[in-house]
Amino acid sequence: MPPHQQPPGSQGSEGSRSRATRAETGQASTVSPLTVNRLSVYLRSLRQLREQGIEKVSSQQLARRFNLSSTQIRKDLALFGEFGTRGVGYDVLELAEHLEKLLALGRVHRLAIVGMGNVGTALARFPAFNSGSFQVVAGFDNDPSKIGRRIGPIVVRPTSELVTSIRESGAKIAILAVPADAAPAALDALHRAGVRAVLNFAPVTLPSTSRCRIKNVDLRIHLEELSFFLDHPE
Amino acid sequence: MPPHQQPPGSQGSEGSRSRATRAETGQASTVSPLTVNRLSVYLRSLRQLREQGIEKVSSQQLARRFNLSSTQIRKDLALFGEFGTRGVGYDVLELAEHLEKLLALGRVHRLAIVGMGNVGTALARFPAFNSGSFQVVAGFDNDPSKIGRRIGPIVVRPTSELVTSIRESGAKIAILAVPADAAPAALDALHRAGVRAVLNFAPVTLPSTSRCRIKNVDLRIHLEELSFFLDHPE
DNA sequence: TCATGTGAAGCAGTTCACAGCG
DNA sequence: CGCTGTGAACTGCTTCACATGA
Numbered sequence: 001m002p003p004h005q006q007p008p009g010s011q012g013s014e015g016s017r018s019r020a021t022r023a024e025t026g027q028a029s030t031v032s033p034l035t036v037n038r039l040s041v042y043l044r045s046l047r048q049l050r051e052q053g054i055e056k057v058s059s060q061q062l063a064r065r066f067n068l069s070s071t072q073i074r075k076d077l078a079l080f081g082e083f084g085t086r087g088v089g090y091d092v093l094e095l096a097e098h099l100e101k102l103l104a105l106g107r108v109h110r111l112a113i114v115g116m117g118n119v120g121t122a123l124a125r126f127p128a129f130n131s132g133s134f135q136v137v138a139g140f141d142n143d144p145s146k147i148g149r150r151i152g153p154i155v156v157r158p159t160s161e162l163v164t165s166i167r168e169s170g171a172k173i174a175i176l177a178v179p180a181d182a183a184p185a186a187l188d189a190l191h192r193a194g195v196r197a198v199l200n201f202a203p204v205t206l207p208s209t210s211r212c213r214i215k216n217v218d219l220r221i222h223l224e225e226l227s228f229f230l231d232h233p234e
Numbered sequence: 235m236p237p238h239q240q241p242p243g244s245q246g247s248e249g250s251r252s253r254a255t256r257a258e259t260g261q262a263s264t265v266s267p268l269t270v271n272r273l274s275v276y277l278r279s280l281r282q283l284r285e286q287g288i289e290k291v292s293s294q295q296l297a298r299r300f301n302l303s304s305t306q307i308r309k310d311l312a313l314f315g316e317f318g319t320r321g322v323g324y325d326v327l328e329l330a331e332h333l334e335k336l337l338a339l340g341r342v343h344r345l346a347i348v349g350m351g352n353v354g355t356a357l358a359r360f361p362a363f364n365s366g367s368f369q370v371v372a373g374f375d376n377d378p379s380k381i382g383r384r385i386g387p388i389v390v391r392p393t394s395e396l397v398t399s400i401r402e403s404g405a406k407i408a409i410l411a412v413p414a415d416a417a418p419a420a421l422d423a424l425h426r427a428g429v430r431a432v433l434n435f436a437p438v439t440l441p442s443t444s445r446c447r448i449k450n451v452d453l454r455i456h457l458e459e460l461s462f463f464l465d466h467p468e
Numbered sequence: 469t470c471a472t473g474t475g476a477a478g479c480a481g482t483t484c485a486c487a488g489c490g
Numbered sequence: 491c492g493c494t495g496t497g498a499a500c501t502g503c504t505t506c507a508c509a510t511g512a
Binding site: 266269303305306309319320321322 | 482
């Protein structure tokens with residue numbers, strides 16, 4: 001994944017003998033996005049094991065089953081506490097719950113989508129964005145022919161209503177799926193609407209601020225990466 | 235996502251200047267995906283400058299304008315040759331062309347999409363996947379109600395025809411947009427169809443091989459990353 | 469005994485600082 | 491002079507190796 005932004009760092013996190021972990025002291029992020037992404041992968045894997053009725057798993061079993069590194073699993077988890085039992089491994093159900101809590105998936109995050117083109121429309125209907133901890137509650141576009149149309153769980157509203165509508169909805173996460181040249185203005189509106197995190201599909205690298213974290217996802221770049229490695233094999 | 239891959243390779247490309255660079259010596263990839271992704275970003279930026287009629291640019295101007303690091307731009311480019319003029323900077327048009335060549339964007343890559351659900355459908359219609367160097371030429375699904383339907387540039391075909399159809403089309407890149415449990419079988423079929431690169435949207439981490447490079451993109455994980463940092467600010 | 473949790477080592481990616489050249 | 495290109499320093503991520511404890 002291409003990490004376009006870097007996380008800020010401030011706190012030293014010495015791993016000392018006591019039970020004082022990051023989670024318990026209340027101190028937050030010297031945690032890198034890479035680690036956080038892996039936590040999601042671990043959770044995804046544990047959910048699969050849970051569905052299969054598997055109750056215990058060691059880091060090595062997880063690693064083999066899901067193409068991961070057992071050391072890295074343990075190191076990543078160690079940032080947040082001690083979740084395993086020596087000589088045994090991890091309790092699948094319990095660790096999954098810990099990860100859900102860590103990733104703040106215990107509550108519902110309302111999502112607003114800006115730009116109801118191909119991508120915006122697909123994401124409005126996308127199950128992963130409309131289940132569990134996520135729920136699409138608003139969608140915006142400038143195109144008059146789209147206003148008022150029902151797409152997935154929402155009815156498209158004009159961008160002029162974006163700020164007030166998002167304020168009312170309480171959505172703190174937005175998906176930005178507008179053309180590149182419209183992105184800066186849209187982002188500015190999202191700031192004013194109180195949005196704190198943005199998943200940006202517009203082909204521009206928008207900078208994170210302390211007030212609003214941005215994750216840039218450019219699908220064309222992914223294709224170009226594959227194109228490069230096709231011509232520069234191995 | 236653990237990127238383990240590094241071995242050498244061979245690629246011939248005529249050099250342009252004095253010193254022996256990777257491109258000239260014929261050796262290929264010790265190049266990291268991170269670097270390649272940045273090349274795409276540089277190209278995207280240069281195209282924007284080109285449209286504005288700007289002819290020369292220094293690494294520092296690029297960096298300021300597009301939130302990049304000037305040193306990193308120079309280091310990244312240095313892997314492939316010497317494209318700038320000391321005391322001046324880079325020729326926008328020329329550098330863009332070099333990057334297009336490096337990223338193998340000088341020819342059309344035909345794409346096959348497996349799974350015409352929300353994501354597959356959106357990508358079939360997605361401009362970035364149907365312009366310039368990319369072109370969607372086939373789409374597959376198991377759902378009988380979808381077979382025969384025209385979506386964007388393609389007509390949906392049954393998955394049973396996947397191998398022969400992709401072979402005929404000559405597509406070497408596939409987009410995998412099926413449910414997680416269907417992904418392994420679909421990938422196997424893609425291997426048999428001669429596909430060399432896969433953009434995987436299924437929520438499983440599929441491993442790359444030397445025969446077929448895989449780029450895993452899990453949109454839910456992106457959301458979960460934002461969710462985490464929402465609750466663990468700064 | 470077995471697998472976790474963790475300092476220490478190793479490696480990759482980024483930034484610094486400046487030599488070299490137009 | 492200014493900007494590129496680049497060894498050297500640095501930061502941070504990953505892997506190793508083993509002490510620790512159920």
